[in-house]
Amino acid sequence: MSKLWGGRFTKSAEEWVDEFGASISFDKELVLEDIQGSLAHVMMLKKCKILTVEDADLIISGLQILREKAKLDELTFSVEMEDIHLNLESMLISEIGPVGGKLHTGRSRNDQVATDIHLYLRTQTEEVVKLINGLQAAIIEQAEQHVETLVPGYTHLQRAQPISFAHHLMAYFWMLERDKQRFNECQKRINVSPLGAGALAGTTFPIDRSYSAELLGFAGIYENSLDAVSDRDFALEFLSNSSTMMMHLSRFSEEIILWSSQEFQFVELDDAFSTGSSIMPQKKNPDMAELIRGKTGRVYGNLTGMLTVLKGLPLAYNKDMQEDKEGIFDTVKTIIGSLKIFEGMISTMKVKTEVMEKATKNDFSNATELADYLAAKGMPFREAHEVVGKLVLFCVQNGCYLADLNLNQFKEASELFEEDIYKALNPYEAVKRRNSQGGTGFEQVKLAIEKGKSLLV
DSSP states (O other): OOOTTGGGOSSOOOHHHHHHHOOHHHHGGGHHHHHHHHHHHHHHHHHTTSSOHHHHHHHHHHHHHHHHHHHTTOOOOOGGGOSHHHHHHHHHHHHHOGGGGGGGTTOOHHHHHHHHHHHHHHHHHHHHHHHHHHHHHHHHHHHHHTTTOEEEEEETTEEEEEEEHHHHHHHHHHHHHHHHHHHHHHHHHHSEEOTTOTTTTOOSSOOOHHHHHHHTTOSEEOSOHHHHHHOOHHHHHHHHHHHHHHHHHHHHHHHHHHHTSTTTOOEEOOGGGOBOOSSOTTOOBOHHHHHHHHHHHHHHHHHHHHHHHHTTOOSSOOGGGGGGHHHHHHHHHHHHHHHHHHHHHHHTOEEOHHHHHHHHHSSSTTHHHHHHHHHHTTOOHHHHHHHHHHHHHHHHHHTOOGGGSOHHHHHHHOTTOOTTHHHHHOHHHHHHHOOSTTSSSHHHHHHHHHHHHHHOO
16 A cells, blocks of 8 residues: 555655554554544635535545544554554545545644644543542542541651641642642643644645634644644643652652551551562552552653653654654553542551551650740740750650650759640640641641632532
8 A cells, every 4th residue: 555645755665664663553542633633624624615515524424434433443553554644544535535635635744643632631631630639539538537636747757746647648639739730721731723734834725723723622723833733842741740740649659658567557558459479478568559659750751751852853843753642641541540549549548546646655746845835935945945855865865755754854954844744745735736827736627628628620
């Protein structure tokens, strides 16, 4: 079968060269988007009287047949036809005859593929936002049950201050909310039509780009034909947003992995999101969390790969840009899978409240409460910091905790200490009192949860 662009050539490439240059093995993922774009294009050609009504309607009917076959996975693609565009055009010609060749009037594969990617990412971004929302809802559901569950808060992976476990969970809710905002903002750049820009310079045919954009649901068109076919900023933005979101999921995964370890025992993951060992019968491994942490690297790689492909390209389209698709498809598959897994993992996670609470009592995470206690009674905070630091050192040297000291020992450190110091040292009271805006105080956490609910779409 001769290539649809082969008129100028007198020699055919060897089969292995065709295979190297072809993209059909992966860009067949865009089959429905390509047909959708072609339908809008032919309808525009019909409206502008560039094609006769009879020819246009025949092409439309042929494309509709191909669309139904595509949905049923009944299309067979050929490497010889290189890519999704030529494969479908060849199939269309086989379906309705030579008139199918008129479909390509007033467009190029350059604006065609750009349109396909815009359509694809618009749909996938909507799906990603929906899944982020689902994960946020799962976080809120867990948070509502654990407003007054205490857990050690950490800095440098050292126990710092006791906090509400719901407060800790909600930190990830707000990270995901920013991710959701970034994806929604990215849609403004995705939802623009390059169709009709041609290879790079537009076309001599009296087309109506705004009409085809309207048919495809785009908010507008590219104002420059060179930019239209060479722009992949919108894809870079999607990959960047995906990388940031995966970084958040990776951090959350790391904490879940720690929490589920024998050393922490703060949570237990459902069996559906864990695996065992082929040699050690007792093992219950947090493999799904580990995989998400690992898959973050491949999403980063896809972003870096796209940046590297684009960095030295002159205008307009270059064959290098064929390398944009596999990274996009892989990222979409990875982040959608990760979000689905994470929602299930969080919604079924068992929280061991007693273990968490015990952990807040057998440490020095209440030391700041002591310093605040003295500061509230008039002692400069820096001086209070030193007083409490010495008390902690005394406890470390004598194998006890601050709450184990008697009042006389406290008074030796400062006469400002009174009997109420033991209430201040209670982790529950310490968390309850931290009611500054955005703090871990129970009332603030409840307000944050309610605000979070209002942001779920």
